[in-house]
Amino acid sequence: EAGVAQSPRYKIIEKRQSVAFWCNPISGHATLYWYQQILGQGPKLLIQFQNNGVVDDSQLPKDRFSAERLKGVDSTLKIQPAKLEDSAVYLCASSRGTLDQPQHFGDGTRLSIL
Amino acid sequence: GESVGLHLPTLSVQEGDNSIINCAYSNSASDYFIWYKQESGKGPQFIIDIRSNMDKRQGQRVTVLLNKTVKHLSLQIAATQPGDSAVYFCAEGAGGTSYGKLTFGQGTILTVHP
Numbered sequence: 001e002a003g004v005a006q007s008p009r010y011k012i013i014e015k016r017q018s019v020a021f022w023c024n025p026i027s028g029h030a031t032l033y034w035y036q037q038i039l040g041q042g043p044k045l046l047i048q049f050q051n052n053g054v055v056d057d058s059q060l061p062k063d064r065f066s067a068e069r070l071k072g073v074d075s076t077l078k079i080q081p082a083k084l085e086d087s088a089v090y091l092c093a094s095s096r097g098t099l100d101q102p103q104h105f106g107d108g109t110r111l112s113i114l
Numbered sequence: 115g116e117s118v119g120l121h122l123p124t125l126s127v128q129e130g131d132n133s134i135i136n137c138a139y140s141n142s143a144s145d146y147f148i149w150y151k152q153e154s155g156k157g158p159q160f161i162i163d164i165r166s167n168m169d170k171r172q173g174q175r176v177t178v179l180l181n182k183t184v185k186h187l188s189l190q191i192a193a194t195q196p197g198d199s200a201v202y203f204c205a206e207g208a209g210g211t212s213y214g215k216l217t218f219g220q221g222t223i224l225t226v227h228p
Contacts (some may be wrong), residue, residue: 036220040221040222042221043203044218045216058214102160102163103148103216105157106157107155107156107157
């Protein structure tokens, strides 16, 4: 079974620029998550999709972050404009969507803001 | 309060020893717990999970123990190998409308010496 695919692997931008990340979940996984992982910390959930609907976006900074999951498969996460504190690894995960089905993570996009 | 920065708990063991990694969780309503292993530059990798109606679950070389009275979770790794060196995260989840939402702990750095 192919894992969660993310691109790009690395991105360097200047503050106030915009950036987008892409995620392709495991085939058949209805639930998709975006996490932010700051160096030295555990991942923090930004947004959760069930198919193409948002389940939880309570921790998404909506003034600058946006995400979509058109057609209930691939997803993109966008930051516009970026701030220095957005430097982090952005992880995408997917699961079958029930409580005891583990989330499987991609290797993330490492974002550096100059 | 939360710990931030690079001051993760660390555990150093010799190859072949047993390792025990501990985690305190915060939400008494959590009913699902999961351990992930994260190697440098990679996304978190699922190790083992446990529901709140159990107090012990075993996998291959790993055992998870759950003590709901004191809200404590531990991961035991038998015959630790150098390939086990990584950061280990516990995460807790709760049911309800946001099923599948995980809250991650701080992480523990495990170093295995040959």
